[in-house]
Amino acid sequence: MHRFANPKRFLDLSRRIVPWLAGATIVLLAAGLVWGLGVAPPDYQQGDSARIMYVHVPAAWIGMFGYTFMAVASAVFLVWKHPLADLAARAAAPAGAGFTFVCLVTGSLWGKPMWGAWWVWDARLTSMLILLFLYLGYMALINAFDDVNRGSKAGAVLALVGIVNIPVIKFSVEWWNTLHQSASVSRMAAPAMPLGMLAPLLLMAVGFTTFFGVIVLLRMRSDIAAAKIRTLQLGQARTAPGDTRGTENTGEAAP
Amino acid sequence: MAKTLSRSKLLKRRRLSFLALGLIALAGATALVLTAFDDNLVFFYGPSKMQRKAPAPDQRLRLGGLVKQDSIEKVKGGARVRFVVTDRKTDVPVVYSGILPDLFREGQGVVAEGHLRKDGTFIADEVLAKHDENYMPPAVAETLKEDGHWQEQKNKK
């Protein structure tokens, strides 16, 4: 059944959702930028350098969320063999990697004036760097095989193995002595920042999330089109119905 | 037909359990590895822990804590500075010549890298400032200071 996954429903859905997500992204980012760069107060200690937080923290959150999304999609692909799950994982990787990279660079730009160092090998920074390597490893692995399906499976396994890094990142500042400070925004406690700073942070975070959604959906659409192109080109060579080609996923014959 | 259906369900269930078991095993292995390497992963030691560990004078390590109130003194000439790092239980005197970060001040978190001299003074060749997770507009900070609530804020973890 899944082997013959008809992407039509997905394509219709994504065509309707993407414009809304795109619109929301523009509004949220515009509001977040104006508030964060202009209206929000500086920090009593860090001054205006604290405004880097409004890009650094959302980027970190999306980097971690993107990987989790990729790992869940990979699990669905490995267990239920749904081809759209594989596409979702592949689509999430470049975006997640991009935001992780942004997190690291903006973090350096923030750390240099505040801590006095561009980089330290503490648990938080190191585990974030590992996250970037995992993303890059995934993107390399899925393209390393001639058989696309084997690449997808290998990538899915890597994505799942690397998922342990996510709780490590999250709790690194609690488990070990780190230079990076502990969480300012936590579901348990009241946030350690005033609303005037929390609001732009959340606006940017949601805006980054909707942007991530746009990228993933567009990339999936693009990959589906590419797959159709391939099958149309292959289709010239098709012979009789009942052909077992295209059944590599499950090894079962066509019904 | 019925046989094919239950076989595919069986396969799915088997894949799911393999996946779950694999993840549990991986999590367990990671936890073991991390605890085993805990010592090497530590970015800095607090003053109490460093005193307990009594490192060799040539061992390079990092000391982290708060800069003790009224402990900063500029040694004559200005290039050198002395201060005390504390975790409110143990104090460690530090000597440092070099540039101090913007945020370095009394009551502030700090991480110093260097070695512990035999006389118990920590010779630092790098000093980094550490700030806590609290963000506050300057006006609020001022008000708190005036009201005398400042230390309360600082003592919140």
Add this chain to the structure above:
Amino acid sequence: MNAVVEFLRMGGYAAYVWPAYGITAVVMLGLLVATLRDLRANERTLQTLRQARRAAPARNDEDPAHGEDSVPVEAS
């Protein structure tokens, strides 16, 4: 005018704040541009292929169940 200068100065941290926002914008725009470019290229090619198929009528052994929509979807 002074307010603009003060804003750009970022309390003395301009050299850190503006590159941070800059790199964020570059990466996000880069992702968007690359994704849209691939999408447009693929959809254009697909359009061309479909038109060619319509122009050249289906062969005898063409089975509707083997059209472009019923084959497992793989990533590009």
